[in-house]
Amino acid sequence: MLPSVTNPLYAKFYQEIERNLAAENYSSLLKIDNDPTHTLEPYLTALKKGKIAGIITSSNLPIYDQNASDLLPIVSFDRHLSKVTVLKCNNLDGGYKIAQKVLSLGKKNILILSGNRADLYPLNDRLKGMLSVFNHYKVNVKTTYIDFESSMMVKKIQIAQIIDSPKFDAICCTDDVTALLVKQHTDEMNYHPLITGFDGTDFIHSFFPELITVKQPIEDITKLMCEILIKKIHHPSKHFESEYIFPVTLLD
Incomplete structure (x- = not known):
């Protein structure tokens, strides 16, 4: 199921x-x-x-x-x-690892984009891991979501509404598919923030080999x-x- x-x-x-x-x-x-x-x-x-x-x-x-x-x-x-x-x-540790890598690259204005609204209520472990690191170092961070189960067109529209200007220097996504959609949108804007994902599937890696992500075994x-x-x-x-x-x- x-x-x-x-x-x-x-x-x-x-x-x-x-x-x-x-x-x-x-x-x-x-x-x-x-x-x-x-x-x-x-x-x-x-x-x-x-x-x-x-x-x-x-x-x-x-x-x-x-x-x-x-x-x-x-x-x-x-x-x-x-x-x-x-x-x-270990989703919590995965969130830690992503956030620590983002900070090590000097990023200070961060969007966390979840692929599911339910992840925000309460925050799931991936978000908790990221936020615990970002909040500890007092960087500017915003959290929001898209409706992952919606059609591809709806998801692209939602991403375009959320990312309407180059105001973030890193966008951390809670799954690799959302990260790939974000990359497609930001490339069209000629805007190139650091983008991270989560899951580490070979399929996404073939399209987005430079993606920083966490691989599930x-x-x-x-x-x-x-x-x-x-x-x-x-x-x-x-x-x-x-x-x-x-x-x-x-x-x-």
Whole structure:
């Protein structure tokens, strides 16, 4: 269950999930759903009826607390759900690394552009990491967002409205796709601020090789996710940690 596949990170994530599950003789079905009015309840029903063996999710769809159970074969990527094991990268440290690199290059007037409004309420760990560094050194910083799930045209219009003059010397984005869209817009303005991203996918790197970003270890995360899920399927009472956090690498 993914919120979209427009982000190359999710495309890579699903490719690795499918490969790991196939190696264990499981087939995978992809469902895209990021509707805030939906829940995971229909899929829990299918799980309990034996129509599916397990669930891997990175969608925002919630589970009602009364139906949550750590005995169910469910694992989550980067989304916290009641009584579900979550695997994610160290987003907070990634935010630190990005901000420290930006400051080391002498940038003092900074825009943090999130690809999701929900990231601002409350601030997610990527933003928290950046802001803790920027605020400590008392640099001028502004935070705003675009609607990542909107059409490409809408996102480009939003970026053009936010970045309407060369007033920032660095623009820090919470994902690589937003960073690429920002670069396209600023190039058209003949304006060349430092731009940073987050995720480190090879796809984006091929278009924007100079992008400073944080690489998530997707191969390692998906391998462990599949291992945990299969163990949960066969041994429901086996204990697992509630959270597994993977280190990140700064690509600069």
